[in-house]
Amino acid sequence: MSSNTVDTDQMDSQLTTSGETAEDIEDAWSDYQFQGEAKLSVEDLDVYYGDEQAIQSVSMNIPEESVTALIGPSGCGKSTFLRCLNRMNDRISSARVEGSVEFDGENIYGGRTNLVELRKRIGMVFQAPNPFPKSIKDNISYGPRKHGDLETGLLPSLLGRDDTAEEMDLVERCLKQAALWDEVNDRLDDNALGLSGGQQQRLCIARCLAVDPDVILMDEPASALDPIATAKIEDLIEQLAEEYTVVVVTHNMQQAARISDQTAVFLTGGELVEYDDTEKIFENPESQRVDDYITGKFG
Amino acid sequence: MSNATETELRAGHSTLGRQVALPVLGLAFLTFLATWATTFQWIDETRTVLGMTVLTLFGVALLLMAAGVAGIGVLSRFGFLDTTPSPTAGLPVGIVFGTLWAFIGMAVSLQYIGNTIVYWGPIAFVLGAVGLLTATLPREDIGSTVPSAVLLAVLGGLIVAGVLDATWVYEAEWTGAIFPGSELIPLLVSVATLLGVWSAGKAKEGFGAQGREVGAFYIIGTVVFSMLSVLALLIWFIVKNGLDTFLTGASLTGGHLNVPFASISFPFIEVPFVTNVTGSLFVETPGVMPAVVGTLWLVFGAVLFAVPLGVGAAVFLTEYADQGRFTQVVEVATNGLWSTPSIVFGLFGLAFLVPRISGGNSIFVGQLVLGFMLLPLVLITSWESIKAVPDEYRDASAALGVSKWQTIRSVVIPAAMPGTITGVILGVGRIAGETAPLLLVFGGAPYPSKSPNVVGQFSFSTEPPFITNQALLEPASALPYQLYATITAGVFPRPEIYSNQEFGWGTALVLLLVVLGLYAIGVASRLYFRRKLHYE
Ligand SMILES: Nc1ncnc2c1ncn2[C@@H]1O[C@H](COP(=O)(O)OP(=O)(O)OP(=O)(O)O)[C@@H](O)[C@H]1O
Ligand SMILES: [Mg+2]
Numbered sequence: 001m002s003s004n005t006v007d008t009d010q011m012d013s014q015l016t017t018s019g020e021t022a023e024d025i026e027d028a029w030s031d032y033q034f035q036g037e038a039k040l041s042v043e044d045l046d047v048y049y050g051d052e053q054a055i056q057s058v059s060m061n062i063p064e065e066s067v068t069a070l071i072g073p074s075g076c077g078k079s080t081f082l083r084c085l086n087r088m089n090d091r092i093s094s095a096r097v098e099g100s101v102e103f104d105g106e107n108i109y110g111g112r113t114n115l116v117e118l119r120k121r122i123g124m125v126f127q128a129p130n131p132f133p134k135s136i137k138d139n140i141s142y143g144p145r146k147h148g149d150l151e152t153g154l155l156p157s158l159l160g161r162d163d164t165a166e167e168m169d170l171v172e173r174c175l176k177q178a179a180l181w182d183e184v185n186d187r188l189d190d191n192a193l194g195l196s197g198g199q200q201q202r203l204c205i206a207r208c209l210a211v212d213p214d215v216i217l218m219d220e221p222a223s224a225l226d227p228i229a230t231a232k233i234e235d236l237i238e239q240l241a242e243e244y245t246v247v248v249v250t251h252n253m254q255q256a257a258r259i260s261d262q263t264a265v266f267l268t269g270g271e272l273v274e275y276d277d278t279e280k281i282f283e284n285p286e287s288q289r290v291d292d293y294i295t296g297k298f299g
Numbered sequence: 300m301s302n303a304t305e306t307e308l309r310a311g312h313s314t315l316g317r318q319v320a321l322p323v324l325g326l327a328f329l330t331f332l333a334t335w336a337t338t339f340q341w342i343d344e345t346r347t348v349l350g351m352t353v354l355t356l357f358g359v360a361l362l363l364m365a366a367g368v369a370g371i372g373v374l375s376r377f378g379f380l381d382t383t384p385s386p387t388a389g390l391p392v393g394i395v396f397g398t399l400w401a402f403i404g405m406a407v408s409l410q411y412i413g414n415t416i417v418y419w420g421p422i423a424f425v426l427g428a429v430g431l432l433t434a435t436l437p438r439e440d441i442g443s444t445v446p447s448a449v450l451l452a453v454l455g456g457l458i459v460a461g462v463l464d465a466t467w468v469y470e471a472e473w474t475g476a477i478f479p480g481s482e483l484i485p486l487l488v489s490v491a492t493l494l495g496v497w498s499a500g501k502a503k504e505g506f507g508a509q510g511r512e513v514g515a516f517y518i519i520g521t522v523v524f525s526m527l528s529v530l531a532l533l534i535w536f537i538v539k540n541g542l543d544t545f546l547t548g549a550s551l552t553g554g555h556l557n558v559p560f561a562s563i564s565f566p567f568i569e570v571p572f573v574t575n576v577t578g579s580l581f582v583e584t585p586g587v588m589p590a591v592v593g594t595l596w597l598v599f600g601a602v603l604f605a606v607p608l609g610v611g612a613a614v615f616l617t618e619y620a621d622q623g624r625f626t627q628v629v630e631v632a633t634n635g636l637w638s639t640p641s642i643v644f645g646l647f648g649l650a651f652l653v654p655r656i657s658g659g660n661s662i663f664v665g666q667l668v669l670g671f672m673l674l675p676l677v678l679i680t681s682w683e684s685i686k687a688v689p690d691e692y693r694d695a696s697a698a699l700g701v702s703k704w705q706t707i708r709s710v711v712i713p714a715a716m717p718g719t720i721t722g723v724i725l726g727v728g729r730i731a732g733e734t735a736p737l738l739l740v741f742g743g744a745p746y747p748s749k750s751p752n753v754v755g756q757f758s759f760s761t762e763p764p765f766i767t768n769q770a771l772l773e774p775a776s777a778l779p780y781q782l783y784a785t786i787t788a789g790v791f792p793r794p795e796i797y798s799n800q801e802f803g804w805g806t807a808l809v810l811l812l813v814v815l816g817l818y819a820i821g822v823a824s825r826l827y828f829r830r831k832l833h834y835e
Contacts, residue, residue, distance in 0.1 A: 088698060120700030130691035132710055133832040143699040146709065191833060204695070211699050 032276050034262060038102075039064035039215060039245040040085060045099035047080050047089065047270070054080045055270040057099070067237055067246045069256035069278065072266035073293070078249045079127060081266070082217050085247065086122035087115055103215075120147065123213035127220050127249075129200035131192035131207070136184055139192045139203055140171045143211035170210055177239075178206035179232030198225040202233070209240075216240060218248040222255065234259050253294060257282050265290045316371050316380045320503035323367040324517070327495040330360045331521060334489035335528070344465050344481045354465055354480075357488045358458030364495040365451035371502040372444025376437075382505035388442035393435035396446045401427030403450075410469060439506045443514075447494040454491050458484065496521055534811065541808030544801045545572050548584045572805055577776070578748035578792065585746070585793050585802075587809050592750040593662065593775040594813055597741070598731050600666025601673050602723065608670075609677030610712070610719060617685045618707055630682075637675035644672050645736025653740055660774035662751060665741030669730040676726040677719065684718025685711060716828040724821035731814050734779040743774025745784035746792055751775045778810040 038061040047055035054077045062068050070078045080089065087108060089095040100107045108118055120143075131139050144150040150163045150170070171188060175181040180202040184195070192203055201224050208216060218237070222230040237259050240246050250256050256263055257278060264275040267289060274281060274290045285291045336342045337353060344353050351359065375382040404426035408419040434446045457463045467480035500517035501510040554569030575586025616626050648668035656664055688711050696706040756770040785791050785803040797805070 086698065088694065091694060091697060115697075116700050116702050118700075119698055123700075124698040126691070126694065126698070128691070130689075130695045132692055132695065133714060142696075142709070143701065146699070146701040146705050191831075193833065207695075207699065213700075 032262075034061070034063045034066070034277070036063045036065065038062065039104065040247075041102045042084075043100045043102070045081070045084060045097070045101065047077070047084060047098075048096045049092070050094045053270060055084070058266075058270075058272040060264060060272060060275050062245065062247060063262070064245045065241060065243065066261040067241045067248060067259050069260035069263045070247065070249045070266060071251070071253065071256050071263060073268055074251070076266045076268050077270035078266055079219050080270070082124075082219055082247060082249055085215070085217055086119050086124055087113070088119075088124060090115065120211060121213050122215040122217065123208040123211055125201075125205050125208050125216070125218040125221050127223070129197060129204050129224065131195070131200050131203050133191060133193055135189045136175075136192050136195070136203060137167070137171050137188040139207050140174050140210045141167050143207065144170065147211070174206040174210045175203075177209055177236055178202045179229060179236060180206060198229050201225060202229065205233070205236070213244070215245040215247065218246065220249050220251060223251065230255075253282075265293065267293065316375065316382065316505060317503055319367050319371050320499045323364050323499040324496060324503065326360055326367075327364055327492045327499060328521070330357060330364075331489055331492045331496070333357070334485040334492070335525070337485040338482070338489075339532070344485070352465070354458060354463075354484055357484065358455045361451045361455030361488065361491055361495075362459065364492070364499070365448040365455060368444045368451070368495060368498045368502060369448035372440050372448070372498075375440040375502070375506070380505070382440055382502075383507035383509075384439035384505075385507055386438060387435050388439045390435060392443060393431045396434040397427040397431030399450065400430030400446075406469075439510075440502075443501050443506065444498045447498045451491050451495055454487060458488075493518060493521060537804070537807050537811055540804035541806075544797060544805030545570070545808050547572050573809060576748050576750065577746035577781075578744065585796060587778065587781065587806055589747040589750040590776045590778045590781045590806065591809060591813060593777040594731060594779075594810070596662055596751060596753055596775070597665050597669055597737075597777055598727055598817060600663070601669035601730055602727065604666060604670030605673035605677050605726070606719075606723060609674050609722075610681045612678050613682040613685050613715075613719075614707055614712070616682060618703070618711070630679075633675045633678050633682075637679065640735075641672060641733055642735040642739075644668050645739035647671075648736060648740035657772040660739075660741050660743055661772045662741065662753070662775050663768075663771040665737055665775075665777075666771075668736045668740050669733060672733070672736070673723075673726040673730055676722050676729075680722025680725075681715055681719035684715040687718065688714045713828065714832060717825050717832070720821055720825040720828065724818060724825070727817050727821065728814060731817060732779050732810065734783050737777055737780045738783070741774060742776065742780045742784075745776050745781045745790070747776050778806055778813060782806045782810065 040062040042058060042060050042062075045055055045058045046053065058081065070081065072078055080095075083089045084097055084101060085103075087097075089097055097109065100109050102108070103118070103122065132142060134142070141150055141152075145152075150167050151161055152164050152167055156162055172181060172185075175184065180199060183199060184190075184203075192200065195203060201221060205218070205221060221237075222233045225233060234255065237246055237248060241261070248256075248260065260278045262276065263278045263281040265273050265281065265285075265287075267273045274285055274287045276286075281290065282294060285294065333342060333353070334357065337344050342353055346353055348356055371380065374380045375384065401423040405419050405423040408422045412418045412422075430446060433449075434442045436442070437445070454463075463480055463484055465479075465481040465484075467484075469478040469480070469483055496517045497514045501514035504510040504513040548569070548571045550569045552566040552569075554567040554574075555564040556567035557564045571582075571584040572586045573591065574588055575582050575584055576588055577585050577590070579585075616629060620626055645668060648664050648671075652664045652667055653659065653661070656667075692710045692714065693706055696710050697703075701709075751770045751773070753768060753770045756768050758767055758769075759765060760767065782803055785799050785806060789799040791797060791799045791802045
């Protein structure tokens with residue numbers, strides 16, 4: 001708690017010495033205008049874990065059909081922020097969220113949000129791979145099945161509605177998109193826990209795609225992958241951005257620079273320091289602290 | 300790595316130690332078996348083998364073991380064997396030997412000097428101290444061989460010298476009990492051989508860390524072996540006594556397997572004792588079929604009642620209820636319920652359920668009472684296994700837009716299934732053999748002349764309770780109940796065919812088979828769910 005305040009103070013003094021004030025920075029990017037419509041707009045978002053504040057009044061608009069990267073040092077609240085966007089923070093009993101997040105113009109923190117429906121439309125890939133202890137195939141068809149989009153088995157086939165063929169198509173398409181098909185197509189009925197960590201992570205991405213959400217939130221999707229698989233995932237993300245809105249947390253600066261259209265930089269204490277076109281952030285950031293962080297001097 | 304090469308290098312030298320230690324181990328193990336065979340009277344202790352009585356043979360074996368163990372220890376101490384002993388055998392070993400010697404001192408002086416602490420106290424103390432010091436002070440190779448060798452030698456010597464023989468009686472003043480030598484000596488010898496096993500095991504690996512590990516391994520191995528033997532013995536005992544009854548009139552092809560809905564029948568195994576009814580005057584071989592059917596219905600009903608309720612409660616307590624005081628209280632209460640004596644459940648059934656449901660003993664009340672007994676175990680085990688399901692699965696499912704209830708059904712419960720089934724297996728093992736509550740709420744004629752026809756007696760109506768089943772509301776017989784009636788009251792009605800004893804053993808064997816069968820079903824289904832959950 002108290003260390004948090006001290007940290008902020010230190011940062012402030014750092015800011016002042018580098019000749020900037022908080023307001024300057026605020027002004028510099030707060031009128032950031034991207035092209036296209038805002039898919040998600042976050043307004044004055046605060047998140048507390050118990051008494052500890054993890055996100056400090058963050059406001060930002062996330063445009064549709066693009067890749068938005070969230071970067072920042074470990075523990076600065078990137079995952080927390082991401083979880084606010086599909087209300088996964090509701091599942092942490094100590095977490096408290098204030099402010100508003102509008103999804104297609106509707107406040108998801110307003111009165112009667114249907115969380116199940118919301119999460120169908122805003123999918124998420126977690127920082128640590130978490131496949132179900134089921135077969136690879138069942139992992140992918142799990143979501144659609146539960147939503148009633150796929151019906152297989154004895155009863156549906158008796159009723160003349162058997163989607164086995166559709167299921168196989170879906171599995172193949174999603175696995176191909178997640179660059180996993182070639183490695184697992186001969187063992188779709190094997191348990192997913194038998195895959196390597198990187199394969200599990202790609203399976204989780206495929207599982208998320210199978211639900212066909214509008215927005216995909218990814219928390220360091222490539223952190224457990226080798227360079228080849230990482231390149232495949234990066235391709236996938238860029239390709240997804242043609243149809244979907246992608247928000248991706250990453251620790252890898254080059255990756256953010258390569259794949260994202262706009263980048264938001266969070267710094268310790270959970271504040272959003274700068275948010276702009278990716279090129280601008282990496283070439284000519286407004287804030288000295290962001291520059292220091294990107295060049296590796298600070299953070 | 301260096302350790303392994305060292306052992307290899309040394310192997311040439313320590314061959315002698317191994318060559319002595321291995322026969323000692325073998326001899327100790329055989330003696331151990333023989334002592335138990337004697338205790339169970341399969342070997343008569345007065346029998347002569349190789350010109351000696353069995354007891355003398357034990358004495359000789361102990362002397363040989365003592366010589367072997369002490370030999371290795373001494374040779375190692377004076378550098379003739381290449382071993383790696385520690386400076387001392389350690390305090391725990393010292394305490395064990397000290398206690399042993401103190402106990403021996405006490406037992407001997409109580410017998411031969413008198414029941415006065417002034418005598419046995421100092422003797423026990425001195426011997427204990429000697430045991431402790433001889434085990435801990437010298438280097439490990441002496442400390443862990445010589446004390447046990449001395450014990451083996453003293454016991455062996457006394458037996459061979461004829462001081463301890465079958466006619467000797469331990470009859471100390473402090474207790475009214477008398478222990479005849481024919482029973483006590485095998486027990487003493489078996490304890491002594493355990494010491495021999497331990498010392499020889501250590502010596503075989505040249506003492507040191509590796510020796511300690513192997514010594515412990517042999518001791519534990521012997522104990523595990525004895526435990527399995529006791530289990531095997533129990534089963535063997537029942538099979539031996541029950542098999543004759545069980546196989547009365549049995550044949551491999553005498554029976555008929557009728558194909559349903561077709562008038563074909565194949566020759567089949569015939570076991571009339573299992574398939575016949577008990578009480579009718581017209582059956583040639585009275586059987587236990589009604590009791591088997593009764594037991595199976597009881598177990599089936601209890602499982603049907605307890606499993607959905609237990610799992611449902613566990614789901615509610617983990618997934619929906621706030622974790623806190625309330626769940627703690629439920630947990631304590633559940634554990635208490637599981638430890639409640641079964642006769643108390645029976646009494647509850649008798650006082651509360653019987654008058655309200657059937658007005659007399661009935662299968663249905665029996666099922667309910669056993670179900671109540673099973674419920675807490677199912678609740679506890681499924682609760683624990685649902686708690687153990689990682690939250691990541693729940694998060695992953697929620698993030699896919701799947702509702703909580705669907706998540707529980709398709710992810711949480713399957714992942715918790717193996718643990719739940721373990722609980723059901725344990726519980727079914729208990730209730731299938733339960734007798735006390737059945738006496739109060741379930742049992743009718745112990746030897747019925749027909750099996751309860753539950754399946755055929757369902758009748759439906761348009762008024763509450765909509766479904767009734769007359770068979771479930773009538774008393775029946777179950778295997779443990781029938782066994783109890785046969786053994787205690789001795790009322791088996793056809794003494795010209797089976798004596799009470801014979802019929803009882805036969806029933807016990809069938810009960811054992813039924814329980815093992817239920818166990819097998821449980822284990823198989825657990826395996827099925829595990830396979831589904833893990834990559835195997
Ligand atoms: N479940 C929780 N309960 C309490 N505090 C939490 C919880 N999750 C995160 N925090 C705290 O919130 C702050 C932000 O955490 P968060 O996981 O969002 O960081 P992050 O930026 O994702 O870090 P990383 O890059 O290491 O993943 C941290 O100080 C962390 O200790
Ligand atoms: Mg994180």
